[in-house]
Amino acid sequence: MTRLALPGTRVLWRFHSPLRRFALVLLATMAAVGSVAPAAAQTWPDKPLRLIVAFAAGGMIDIFARTLQPRLVESLGQPIIIENRGGASGTLAEAMVAKAPADGYTLMMSADFPPANAHLFRNLNYDFLRDLAPVSMLFRVPLVLIVHPSVPAGSLAEFIAYVRSQQGKFAYATTGTGTSNHLLMVFLKGATGVEMTHVPYKGGSQAIADLVGGQVPSSLIAITLALPQVRSGKARAVAITGEKRAPLLPQVPTFAESGYPNFPPGQWSGLFVPAATSPAMVQRLHSEFAKAERWPEVQARFQELGAEGVMNSTAEFTAFLRAEHERLGKLIREHKITAD
Numbered sequence: 001m002t003r004l005a006l007p008g009t010r011v012l013w014r015f016h017s018p019l020r021r022f023a024l025v026l027l028a029t030m031a032a033v034g035s036v037a038p039a040a041a042q043t044w045p046d047k048p049l050r051l052i053v054a055f056a057a058g059g060m061i062d063i064f065a066r067t068l069q070p071r072l073v074e075s076l077g078q079p080i081i082i083e084n085r086g087g088a089s090g091t092l093a094e095a096m097v098a099k100a101p102a103d104g105y106t107l108m109m110s111a112d113f114p115p116a117n118a119h120l121f122r123n124l125n126y127d128f129l130r131d132l133a134p135v136s137m138l139f140r141v142p143l144v145l146i147v148h149p150s151v152p153a154g155s156l157a158e159f160i161a162y163v164r165s166q167q168g169k170f171a172y173a174t175t176g177t178g179t180s181n182h183l184l185m186v187f188l189k190g191a192t193g194v195e196m197t198h199v200p201y202k203g204g205s206q207a208i209a210d211l212v213g214g215q216v217p218s219s220l221i222a223i224t225l226a227l228p229q230v231r232s233g234k235a236r237a238v239a240i241t242g243e244k245r246a247p248l249l250p251q252v253p254t255f256a257e258s259g260y261p262n263f264p265p266g267q268w269s270g271l272f273v274p275a276a277t278s279p280a281m282v283q284r285l286h287s288e289f290a291k292a293e294r295w296p297e298v299q300a301r302f303q304e305l306g307a308e309g310v311m312n313s314t315a316e317f318t319a320f321l322r323a324e325h326e327r328l329g330k331l332i333r334e335h336k337i338t339a340d
Contacts, residue, residue, distance in 0.1 A: 051082050060141065140242070142267075145237070155239075155258065163194045222266075289311065
């Protein structure tokens with residue numbers, strides 16, 4: 001017979017030889033399993049990371065991802081491979097990351113689609129609240145309500161009055177059904193009681209081109225796209241989202257200043273990982289992205305594009321997403337919006 005004591009205990013067991021061998025194997029296995037998580041955390045990363053961008057190359061989120069990439073590579077000591085998975089309002093990228101291994105090597109940068117997608121698409125094979133773990137919001141970009149110069153409106157009040165006079169014949173361009181600029185225009189319609197016709201495009205560049213060309217009279221679009229047209233006189237800015245005026249368009253009042261204090265914020269981008277990713281890994285990723293955002297050249301690029309870096313806590317970002325999920329769900333149901 002053999003005595004066997006578990007480390008850290010005073011209890012002894014007596015085993016015959018076969019039981020002794022089984023117990024030793026069991027204890028060794030338990031010890032090995034218990035050491036996997038700490039070992040993985042200590043050695044991460046030891047291979048390239050995949051950063052899934054939920055939009056096509058050249059878009060705003062892609063530009064910001066590539067702005068952060070060199071600093072993340074320098075800090076982590078591993079390549080960051082950016083994969084563009086655009087289409088279907090970000091659901092292709094969301095599904096990919098929701099089903100990826102939760103080992104810290106698959107990340108996703110998305111815009112503000114996830115809280116709305118759950119309500120817009122009826123046949124998703126994942127649940128973003130259950131299958132994706134929020135890490136942090138990364139940045140915000142204000143949206144600017146712009147009009148073609150032929151529209152006689154220099155303020156939001158004049159814009160609303162003109163739209164009302166058109167008796168439902170006035171149109172606005174967006175980057176697609178269910179996008180933030182579409183849903184914010186739906187919010188504006190509900191808040192003012194005016195009727196407008198939605199003209200969805202597959203991207204902001206096409207929407208801007210048609211507005212400048214006079215095919216569509218208005219759009220609520222990211223400041224990154226609106227700014228060149230406003231500065232050249234090819235479009236006029238009427239109002240802008242956000243709590244304060246944008247430094248790049250200081251003459252343009254916010255929606256709050258224009259009489260709508262509850263107008264929702266503009267576009268944002270956030271970082272997500274698979275839901276089972278360990279809290280320690282999530283916090284490490286949060287720390288690395290926050291460090292990358294603090295570099296002066298990154299801050300300068302953000303300011304150049306009209307964006308504001310926002311590294312809130314994981315808890316704050318999670319609470320924000322749940323609140324947006326509820327708010328957008330109500331709006332989508334009330335107006336019977338669907339992307340299917």
